[in-house]
Amino acid sequence: MTGRKRKTSEIPDERTIDISENQNGDEVHELPASSERAIHNEAGRKSTNETKIDSLSQAIDTIQQSLLSLTNVVSKLQQQNPNQSTPTSEPDRVNLPSGSRVPSDSVPYVETVSTNLRNNIIQDDKIQRSSSSSSSNASTSTILERINPVLEKESRDLCESSISDNTRRAYRTGFTVYCQFLSSIGIEAPNYNPPKISEQTLIYFVTHCCNSLKLTYNTIKLYLAAVRFHYVKAGISNPLSSDESCARLQTVLRGIQKQQSSKQKRRPITYSVLIQIQNVLQRGMFGYFLDTMLQAACSLAFFAFLRCGEFTVNDINQDNLLCVEDVVMDRNYKAYTITLKRSKTDPFRTGIQIHLFQSDQTVCPVKSMLKYLNLRRKWYNCVMSSALFTDESGNPLSSHFFITKLKQILKLLGLDDENFNGHSFRIGAATSAAGGQVEDHLIKTLGRWSSDCYTRYIRSDDQTLSRAQKAMCCQKTV
Incomplete structure (x- = not known):
């Protein structure tokens, strides 16, 4: 019947399918347009996948044929060079019809990378790993420096303090x-x-x-x-x-x-040369104040075995500046003690005390120091925290100023001033002590040398040191 009503049936996805009759009376299920398009797309995807599978199959067949050809070539080369070792045994040559497939586990191993090239690749990988590790350490160090900038600065300051x-x-x-x-x-x-x-x-x-x-x-x-x-x-x-x-x-x-080694070394200012320097300054050369100051400085440098940097300055703000308060006279004014805040042989900066005594000779360190200190108090107001050796204006004695004046005196004496410097007093003191038959361990004690540790265990009282300094003045003039 053509006038029959249309029936509907529900499906789980809540879509309806129209059911009608054709001219023969059979029921016809009419799908929606969207369902028809979905079925068409599904058929197209299946067709595309089958095409891809066919293409991959053809590619695999091509690769297998290439491998088998390569295997045959390797086999021929092995027959021509039987002594050459190969990583694998000779594989069986199989001729396969076109389109057939060989299981992957039956394909023989073929070394396609040379041994040297493989080693280079492995070595390069090690280098890259090592460099990446170094980079990681460097980056870690950089991160630590950024996180702890204060600690980094303080650690560097401690290194400087060493x-x-x-x-x-x-x-x-x-x-x-x-x-x-x-x-x-x-x-x-x-x-x-x-x-x-x-x-x-x-x-x-x-x-x-x-x-x-x-x-x-x-x-x-x-x-x-x-x-x-x-x-x-x-x-x-x-x-x-x-x-x-x-x-x-x-x-x-x-x-x-x-x-x-053949070049001229620094010459020492021995006691005999010191006497000549004192005579020039006593006659007058740079003015009364400078002459008196230089006499005290030269006698102290000689008898105390001082390095030039221990009684002169290169920078006014030096914390090891030798000051007036560092000189302490005894009650009888027959000896005095100086305190060095810093010294080469005092790495922990505990301070070093040096005792000087009257020599009763032409040059006496105690008399020279007393004369200079009295003049300094009269010349201008003496502040205890100020520098011990100064010029007329109160400026601390610099090493350049001292060595310049010293060379002028030596040149006036007819000596080659190029071979003398501020360290010549320390060298001359040791030379004069040896010439005066002072014992070796006393020379090392007077000069504060750290070599031969046994000298640290020898106790030398003030009388022994006094006799040693007097003996330095008894050297015969050559």
Whole structure:
């Protein structure tokens, strides 16, 4: 019947399907348009997937045929060179019809990468891992510095405190020269941060210092110590560390030392030369105040075995400035004691006391000091915390001023002033003591030398030290 009503049936997805009759009376299910499109798309996807599978099958067949061809070539090469070892046994050659497949586990292994290339790849991977590890450590160090900037600064300050002011200045000069040399050969040290170097770089630096800068062996050794200190402070390894031998560098240094051994060394200011200096100053040369001050400074430097930096200054703000309060006279004015706040042999800055006694000779350290202190009180108001040795204006005695005046006196005496400097008093004191038959352990005690540790256990009373200083004046003039 054509007039029959349309029936509907519900399906789970709540969509309706129209049911009608055709001309023959059969029921016809009419799907919605969206369902028809879905069925069409599903058929298209199946067709596309089948196409891809066919393409992959063809590709696999091609690869298998290529592998079998390669296997046949390798087999022929093995037959031609039977002595050459191969990583696998000779595989069976199988001729497969086109389109057939071979299981993957039956395909023979073929070495397609050479052994050297494989080792290089493995080694390169190790290098990359190592470098990445180093980068990680460096980044960790950088992160720590950013997190603890205060601790980083304090740790660097403690490193600086491990050396004296004079050593710090010398190291700063040496490291500046080193950085300038690195820049000249194309190695940058931004903001004076030490870069990584090799032993060969240090050899070139030492050669540059010797031949171009004309530095002495001792100065070059000092500059190398400066380089090592800055690398240690920065936490960067260098060839000068204790675990490195640097055999070639040491050989070059010995060559420099031997080459310079024939040069004139610093001459000592012995007691006989000191007498001549005192005579010139007593006659008058730079004015009454300066002459009196220099007499006291020279006699103190000689009898106390002082280094030039222990009684002069390079910087007014030095905390080891020798002051008036550091000189204490005894009740009878026959001896006095000076206190050095810092010294080369006093690394922990506990202070060193040196006792000086009357010599009853032409040059007496006690009489010279008393004369100068009395004049200083009359010349201007004497403040106990002020510098002990000053010029007429009250400026602390600098090492440059002292050595300049000393060279003028020596030149007037007809001596070669180029071979004398501020350290000549210490050298001359030891020479005069040896000439006066002073025992070795007393010389080491008077000079505060740290070598031969047995001298630290020998107790020398004031009378013994007094006799030793008097004996220094008994050397025969040659």
